[in-house]
Amino acid sequence: MASKPARQTQITAAEKLFRQKGYLATTARDLAKASGVRGADVDKEKLLWAIASRAADEFFAALRPIVESDEPAQLKLRHAIIAHVGVITRNLDAAAVYFNEWRHLGVRRRNRFARRRDEYEALFRAILREGINAGLFTPVDEKFGSLLILSALNWTHQWYKPDGPLTAEEVGRTLADFLMNGLYRTA
């Protein structure tokens, strides 16, 4: 088994390669070369699983305290949006792999991944339901609504530039304003 720093080097190299070339086109040789370990010691699918499950952990760790707080639903949703965008922008390579490459996991891990992702989406659905029940939000279909919100947030990994004009927090706030208020001018 690789030492902890060596393991981290492998994961970082895999995040970059899986994002750039895609999981299927990345060879054990590419991974070995990029992380300086012997090709025979590289387990591609295990690396994909490590990246995907670590990203899932981070999404949950950021969202759980918000969902469990006593804030009203509109603040929960605002904070959830900012937190989600924060996780994406902190590691854009990992986020791209999480969103685009997970379907190449073996069937058991893929099912586990899909279950966790659904549990995560359920937290967003719960916030929407809370806001709808409180009369704060328009009674949209919760599944459709949370899917739409997450889609708008997840796309961030494709265009966000860490050295661009907007901080992650500003992107989160702007997305929250837009999704909650819509485009129509109300006043």
Add this chain to the structure above:
Amino acid sequence: MASKPARQTQITAAEKLFRQKGYLATTARDLAKASGVRGADVDKEKLLWAIASRAADEFFAALRPIVESDEPAQLKLRHAIIAHVGVITRNLDAAAVYFNEWRHLGVRRRNRFARRRDEYEALFRAILREGINAGLFTPVDEKFGSLLILSALNWTHQWYKPDGPLTAEEVGRTLADFLMNGLYRTA
């Protein structure tokens, strides 16, 4: 050169394979096998270009008449959203390739693709600007606003099921309502 129906068979096979496996992991042999032509006659990048530029043509063909109409901006945007979702859902494989695989085009075609995509986004920006100037829309950053709208629409290709409960038109209308009105209950 392949005959027209043979060419179409090749393109359809490439759309499916590029979507499932990704462009880089799809071999000329896979393509030849799926479309029944000799491997030597398959030009992978040309097929990618054919798929991407045809999809671009369809997006433009659907949007142009809406932009050039005399409708007020809020109707233009609503119809643009429905039209865009319509193009995606009519050929989900092609849409997935258009969104995810174009970056594997050679540099000249990639630049051409990026220019056309920007021209297309500019049509959405023009609708937003029109609505903002008319005092109908909140003065959002047009670039950010059109990016957010397109992101929410483009994700459709990942979850839309042609045999699911919603027609493409219903998806488009629901997305338009959500993006234009936002989640807050206004009445």
